[in-house]
Amino acid sequence: xxxxxxxxxxxxxxxALLAVCLIVAYRTTGVLNLPAAAVGTxxxxxxxxxxxxxxxxxxxxxVGVIAAALIAAAAGVVIARWxxxxxxxxxxxxxxxxxxxxxxxxNRAFGDNARNIPALFNGGFTVAGVVVQWETVAILVVLxxxxxxxxxxxxxxxxxLVLRALTDRPRTTELLGIPIGGYxxxxxxxxxxxxxxAMLLVAPEFSSDFGVLAFLVVPAIAAALxxxxxxxxxxxxxxxxxxxxxxVVSQIGSISNWQPAIPLIVIMAVLLYTQRGxxxxxxR
Amino acid sequence: xxxxxxxRRLVSCLALAVAVPLLVVHTLPAYWVxxxxxxxxxxxxxxxxxxxxxxxxxxxxxxxxxxxVGAWSIGWMNVHHVPGGFYVWLILAGLCAVPLGLxxxxxxxxxxxxxxxxxxxxFATAVDGLLSEYAFPGSNNLQLLARPSAFTSDAGFFVLCxxxxxxxxxxxxxxxRSSVGLAWRAVANSxxxxxxxGRSVASAKFTAFAVGxxxxxxxxxxxxxxxxxxxxxxxxxxxxxxxxxVAVMFGAGNIDGAALSGVAGVLVPELLRRIGLPDDLANVxxxxxxxxxxxxxxxxxxxxxxxxxxxxxxxxxxxxxxxPPPSEQVAPRGAxxxxxxAPVLTVHGLRVQFGSVVALDGVELEVAPLSVHGLIGPNGAxxxxxxxxxxxxxxxxxxxxxxxRDLAKMSVVGRARAGVRRTFQQDRTxxxxxxxxxxxxxxxxxxxxxxxxxxxxxxxxxxxxxxxxDTDAGSRRLLEIAAALxxxxxxxxxxxxxxxxxxxxSLRLAxxxxxxxxxxxxxxxxxxxxxxxxxxxxxxxxxxxxxxxIAHGPTEDVLADERVIEAYLGQELSVx
Numbered sequence: 001x002x003x004x005x006x007x008x009x010x011x012x013x014x015x016a017l018l019a020v021c022l023i024v025a026y027r028t029t030g031v032l033n034l035p036a037a038a039v040g041t042x043x044x045x046x047x048x049x050x051x052x053x054x055x056x057x058x059x060x061x062x063v064g065v066i067a068a069a070l071i072a073a074a075a076g077v078v079i080a081r082w083x084x085x086x087x088x089x090x091x092x093x094x095x096x097x098x099x100x101x102x103x104x105x106x107n108r109a110f111g112d113n114a115r116n117i118p119a120l121f122n123g124g125f126t127v128a129g130v131v132v133q134w135e136t137v138a139i140l141v142v143l144x145x146x147x148x149x150x151x152x153x154x155x156x157x158x159x160x161l162v163l164r165a166l167t168d169r170p171r172t173t174e175l176l177g178i179p180i181g182g183y184x185x186x187x188x189x190x191x192x193x194x195x196x197x198a199m200l201l202v203a204p205e206f207s208s209d210f211g212v213l214a215f216l217v218v219p220a221i222a223a224a225l226x227x228x229x230x231x232x233x234x235x236x237x238x239x240x241x242x243x244x245x246x247x248v249v250s251q252i253g254s255i256s257n258w259q260p261a262i263p264l265i266v267i268m269a270v271l272l273y274t275q276r277g278x279x280x281x282x283x284r
Numbered sequence: 285x286x287x288x289x290x291x292r293r294l295v296s297c298l299a300l301a302v303a304v305p306l307l308v309v310h311t312l313p314a315y316w317v318x319x320x321x322x323x324x325x326x327x328x329x330x331x332x333x334x335x336x337x338x339x340x341x342x343x344x345x346x347x348x349x350x351x352x353v354g355a356w357s358i359g360w361m362n363v364h365h366v367p368g369g370f371y372v373w374l375i376l377a378g379l380c381a382v383p384l385g386l387x388x389x390x391x392x393x394x395x396x397x398x399x400x401x402x403x404x405x406x407f408a409t410a411v412d413g414l415l416s417e418y419a420f421p422g423s424n425n426l427q428l429l430a431r432p433s434a435f436t437s438d439a440g441f442f443v444l445c446x447x448x449x450x451x452x453x454x455x456x457x458x459x460x461r462s463s464v465g466l467a468w469r470a471v472a473n474s475x476x477x478x479x480x481x482g483r484s485v486a487s488a489k490f491t492a493f494a495v496g497x498x499x500x501x502x503x504x505x506x507x508x509x510x511x512x513x514x515x516x517x518x519x520x521x522x523x524x525x526x527x528x529x530v531a532v533m534f535g536a537g538n539i540d541g542a543a544l545s546g547v548a549g550v551l552v553p554e555l556l557r558r559i560g561l562p563d564d565l566a567n568v569x570x571x572x573x574x575x576x577x578x579x580x581x582x583x584x585x586x587x588x589x590x591x592x593x594x595x596x597x598x599x600x601x602x603x604x605x606x607x608p609p610p611s612e613q614v615a616p617r618g619a620x621x622x623x624x625x626a627p628v629l630t631v632h633g634l635r636v637q638f639g640s641v642v643a644l645d646g647v648e649l650e651v652a653p654l655s656v657h658g659l660i661g662p663n664g665a666x667x668x669x670x671x672x673x674x675x676x677x678x679x680x681x682x683x684x685x686x687x688x689r690d691l692a693k694m695s696v697v698g699r700a701r702a703g704v705r706r707t708f709q710q711d712r713t714x715x716x717x718x719x720x721x722x723x724x725x726x727x728x729x730x731x732x733x734x735x736x737x738x739x740x741x742x743x744x745x746x747x748x749x750x751x752x753x754d755t756d757a758g759s760r761r762l763l764e765i766a767a768a769l770x771x772x773x774x775x776x777x778x779x780x781x782x783x784x785x786x787x788x789x790s791l792r793l794a795x796x797x798x799x800x801x802x803x804x805x806x807x808x809x810x811x812x813x814x815x816x817x818x819x820x821x822x823x824x825x826x827x828x829x830x831x832x833x834i835a836h837g838p839t840e841d842v843l844a845d846e847r848v849i850e851a852y853l854g855q856e857l858s859v860x
Contacts (some may be wrong), residue, residue, distance in 0.1 A: 081578070082579040097575045103567065108564065225402065259415020264409075268391060
């Protein structure tokens with residue numbers, strides 16, 4: 001049970017990193033970044049293709065991160081160009097289309113064969129009889145670093161100020177003479193890179209199936225909603241918690257089959273609770 | 285004239301419904317007949333997306349999960365020999381998904397757009413995971429589903445699927461034209477606007493999800509019956525994403541759009557295969573297509589429908605051009621018997637607070653029966669907040685009585701149904717409806733075409749057969765007033781109806797507003813900045829400033845009051 005919980009921390013930290021991608025994208029462009037995990041998986045799979053050609057894994061991983069960043073930036077270009085002031089439903093539909101596109105193209109690019117995804121950090125250490133993978137430690141460290149940097153940037157820098165303005169009033173921000181397109185694309189680029197890091201660290205332990213990895217965005221959404229799509233630290237904590245809960249549930253025979261429903265249960269509970277007061281759509 | 289064209293349409297639809305299976309079964313080679321079975325099935329799933337997303341504006345990414353529920357249920361009924369046979373099972377399988385549809389809709393009651401996409405996607409991946417844990421009933425011991433005896437061949441099974449599609453499409457078509465379906469469109473446009481029409485937003489969303497889940501589950505049951513068992517892969521989340529894209533792209537809220545989605549889902553992959561390309565490129569095309577449609581703002585079939593409506597309207601307009609214009613002099617409908625002197629609206633100690641800002645502070649107001657009562661004051665005085673609180677959109681302290689009923693505990697919808705109607709400062713009319721459909725939705729009662737046309741003409745709103753999207757902003761504001769009048773309200777709250785109208789139109793509107801109480805038997809609370817309009821039609825005036833009443837009384841007295849002039853009216857009066 002304890003080792004299941006510990007390994008849950010690893011996948012949970014990946015959910016948390018993806019949740020950070022979701023929050024950053026949602027805060028700045030109002031788009032629920034449904035393709036986040038799919039973009040990260042694309043980066044990871046591209047890295048494995050290079051690895052098959054004999055490149056060292058660390059170089060492949062770096063190229064994969066850059067590739068994912070570029071894919072996400074391309075999505076950012078589409079959003080900045082056509083959908084910045086579209087209705088929420090329309091922006092979300094575009095996000096769905098992007099996820100579908102990455103899915104369909106992944107069949108073409110990578111086929112159905114399972115991919116060999118090496119771990120970036122091998123081995124682990126033992127604490128009180130429980131094995132802790134170095135990879136779990138690495139992803140936790142990355143998570144804490146990213147969350148800290150993001151909180152500082154958002155609170156203390158001019159870039160953070162612009163991004164916060166962009167969230168609420170994209171057009172008004174543009175009228176202040178700020179090139180918002182560049183900021184939007186930059187933010188998406190960042191989420192792509194982050195998602196690739198998350199997937200590179202979690203995929204070796206988790207699965208090598210594109211679909212399974214791409215839909216890790218669902219527990220990530222659950223985590224992001226726990227932070228009200230706003231609070232990075234809360235979301236990070238929730239992500240880790242969801243990972244641990246999944247790890248523990250998978251060990252309990254009578255309910256282990258219901259593990260796939262955990263993100264749904266979390267999302268329903270959080271939404272029904274946090275939205276209980278909200279009734280009307282736009283302001284008057 | 286109109287009846288003849290409706291008859292022509294009915295006949296051509298029936299002809300099409302009969303011709304399609306005959307053509308498919310008798311002219312296509314066996315390979316294509318087998319392939320075609322998928323078309324009506326995925327057309328049904330597309331239609332279910334069309335109902336929830338196309339019509340009601342709620343994003344759903346789990347339609348194939350509802351289909352999986354249908355497939356799983358019919359398999360379970362087969363294994364457990366549930367009495368009734370295939371056709372009963374088919375309907376039961378559809379019904380099995382309805383509770384799940386309602387469950388997914390539960391968070392949709394208070395949230396929309398992005399967050400709802402999250403719920404439905406999570407539902408889809410959960411079902412995916414559960415399907416891999418719980419095998420399809422009968423698949424372990426080969427208790428396969430049998431096709432119904434009349435439709436065992438592939439050609440026969442295509443005919444069965446086609447019949448089910450036609451029946452469901454017809455039912456959805458009628459539903460979309462009923463007040464239920466009109467409310468779906470109103471919800472997609474504006475939830476506040478819908479509630480103000482006395483239509484429950486919650487029940488509109490619930491019915492949309494229930495119908496969507498039912499239709500998708502029937503399709504899923506047929507999909508399982510085609511091969512006798514179900515492959516979890518055919519219900520995977522990716523399928524739900526793809527059908528969402530196809531349905532949005534072709535506009536599956538329309539029946540022809542749904543049919544087209546079904547055909548495209550079969551034809552595009554097959555054609556790709558024929559020209560030597562991989563068939564999974566179809567989803568790439570659909571994803572790109574939907575982005576294009578979303579950027580341009582109109583689906584394939586929506587474009588046709590709007591064009592067809594305009595053509596039909598021009599033809600009808602040409603036919604009636606020679607007829608005399610409808611008289612504007614309409615006999616008064618006769619005032620509803622109101623208690624003679626008792627006020628229609630009594631507001632006592634009304635208090636509204638937003639955070640630390642007190643927007644309304646102890647407001648007292650009485651509106652006499654069959655009168656037009658003006659509510660004026662500078663910007664930020666609390667006038668619109670007053671309308672919002674009387675119509676129930678903001679929580680408030682104090683009492684609000686309409687015709688002797690206390691509104692305090694009533695919802696927005698309840699107040700609208702109790703005869704309190706309002707208009708908004710911003711346009712909230714659904715562009716996809718015709719004027720007549722919107723008026724019928726607002727009326728909430730049986731209302732004759734004649735009465736609607738008369739009311740619209742009286743206010744100067746567009747003619748009933750016009751599409752709201754084709755009218756200008758000023759006409760839509762007038763249309764909102766006409767809609768409120770069609771509901772035969774006791775109290776009508778008009779929030780700056782003359783804003784944005786030309787001076788000439790404002791004066792004409794003022795004249796009409798003045799006649800409303802006698803003609804429609806209701807009282808009016810009129811918020812207006814245009815003093816010529818106010819003095820032309822109001823008998824009594826209340827002046828608000830910083831959330832407090834600073835003057836009230838007959839129009840001439842109040843407008844002459846020095847405090848009022850000082851607070852707000854100085855320049856206006858000197859001009860007048």
